[in-house]
Amino acid sequence: MKELMIGNAAVARGLYEAGVQVVSSYPGTPSTEITEFSATYDEVYCEWAPNEKVAMEAAFGASLQGVRSACCMKHVGLNVAADPLFTLSYTGVTGGLVVCVADDPGMHSSQNEQDSRHYAVAAKVPMLEPADSQECKDFAKLAFEISEQFDTPCMLRMCTRIAHAQSVVELEERVVPEKKPYVKNPQKFIMAPANAIARHPFVEERTEKLRAYAETAPVNRVEMGGTDIGIITSGTCYQYCKEVFGDSVSILKLGMLNPLPVEKIREFAGKVGKLYVVEELDGVIESHCRSIGVDVIGKERFSALGEFSQKSIAEAFGMEPKETVTADTQVPVRPPVMCSGCPHRGLYYVLAKNKLTVLGDIGCYTLGMAPPLCALDSTLCMGASISGLHGFNKASGGETENKTVCVIGDSTFMHSGMTGLANVAYNGSNSTVIILDNSITGMTGHQQNPTTGYNIKGDPATKINLEALCHALGIERVRVVDPYDLEGTEKAVLEELAVEAPSVIISRRPCVLLKYVKPKAPVAVNKDKCRSCKRCMKLGCPSIHMDADGKAGIDNTLCVGCGVCEQLCPFGAIEHTEATMAELPPAQSVAQ
């Protein structure tokens, strides 16, 4: 049967057909759907782990148990999981273990543009890269075979244009290999120095065996065409090159990115005139070619920045751009924004109003950086808000403690905020930490996490109590506010900033996009009362605009009646059409 599938769904299908038993992951664009689709197969145990390190370690445990396992993450998630990865390379596996990692060239939804291939090289593990959905499925299966044949975790590298592009896939049946018995093997699995020293030569020998495999592996494919130009490429870049050149050039398509073949490349180089390496991000293949004495044209011609396309490659080869028509008037940009009724908005308004310095984190709430709120000062990586705030306050000698806060989401707090908070308590900075608890992992498209009370299948699960957790981490002052209540939120923030103790404020209200959150009647502007002061415009709510008459207007198709703007208006011009604030459920109960 043939089906149109996005690359991520095809990877999930490949894992399934290969008989995967355990998939543990943390969501991250563009990798998230691999795990979501895996969870649709009842035969596969699937979970959202609190972070990528935990996920990879869970996959390790499953492999140790003797079954096939996988973990999936975005490129920056691999940084978090790097610790187990490097030593997993030494232990190797029992059941096959596949690490799926999705890069994001062009940074559609990421904080950097790092190239995961460096990890495969550094950790000395094999890496495959598919170029369409069919290969996503085929390579996921091949990754398990390589993993077991060579006793190694095997990486599967995706990128946005493969992960989120649909193409046709031929489906096959699931075949589950027999579970291997668990046998205690300290020399292989206890990586204490004596054993690790003995194991390192195995890793080096394995790399050479894998390189020999790469020399003849069918996934490293030569497509001979015209021989004036030869191109070495992989993944989505292969598709762009084929689009531009068809069969007029010769192509060495690498399906295996680590280790790279030597003889195969030399042989190909010998058959063509000018040799180019076309690869997005860093010149990894190019450096390899140079190191084996093959001269290529690479990054001096093709950028290390952003995504490629058939257009950028044609231009790099000096071809004329295609004819187009554009309007002369500039189209205003349309950046992503926090939704109407987003619970983060009220909190951010309070922070901006008080001109606080705000160390931020990774999630929907990073959008608080945008005008008009401009509420954020920094965003580094998952968890850095809390640990960064601690360092910021320590370095100022405590002077910044009463005018600086940090914000971190519920899922991000579980991912890597807890250790930062332990540091605040243990090493004693009077930091004020705000946990934005919207009861879901928002930005990646609503995944459950340990604080939501549900697992990946939507079944009830242990719900970790954030208040109790913060207390247990050594923070005595923990309070909960409703970010729709501006006065109460401001009071809490100012009180906790003033107090000589570390504190946590949990700003709690579920994401408005959650199905169980029912929108309230939209608010409306009483035009007689509006004095055009534009204070409501300071919220940056997509539902509020200034009408042609100079007075505020509310888009009643977008407004969900959160009532935040109503509290801001000094003239009482914004009125609830039906419900009032008194009818809103109390903050404590909404996250159930």
Added chain:
Amino acid sequence: METKGIVICGVGGQGSLLASKLLGRVLVNEGYDIKVSEVHGMSQRGGSVITYVRYGDKVYSPVVQSGEAEFVISFERIEAARYAHLLKKGGIIITNTQRVDPMPVITGAAQYPEEILGELTAKGVQVEAIDALTLAQEAGSAKAVNIVLMGQLARHFHIDYDKWIAALEQTVKPKFVELNKKAFRLGYESGK
């Protein structure tokens, strides 16, 4: 046959995913090779979103680039203009007339370019602007804007009406089939 491209664009959350699903279905049913490229994640939060559909005998790249699209289908007026450069010569813009202000317009940092589609028409671009929102509401749901627009596309496309309806039946949940069929017909007949 040469690979052809179609672009579907709009504002995050407007429902372009179902439109590309229907288009993908009808093209697969016709036996074409096809690729569809979407972007998920941050840009979906009310930002400008774009989906590329490419079909032909053998499709390589999943993205449509400048001067390659037969059609730009837009859920919002200025989004049509934003991606007009993707149209090939002789290509057609099909757009919903709905206006959704982007944040720079809301905050007053930029003006909404009301006349921008007229500018494109003056330069010889064929622009089919329809009030898809009203038609969708007439069909029974404001959410059916996507299907109304696909109906308008079908008018200009080489695949028979009945085949679109068959693909529609394969794409949407049974309880929404009638509503979507009506929306499709209203889109198809609009501007006739």
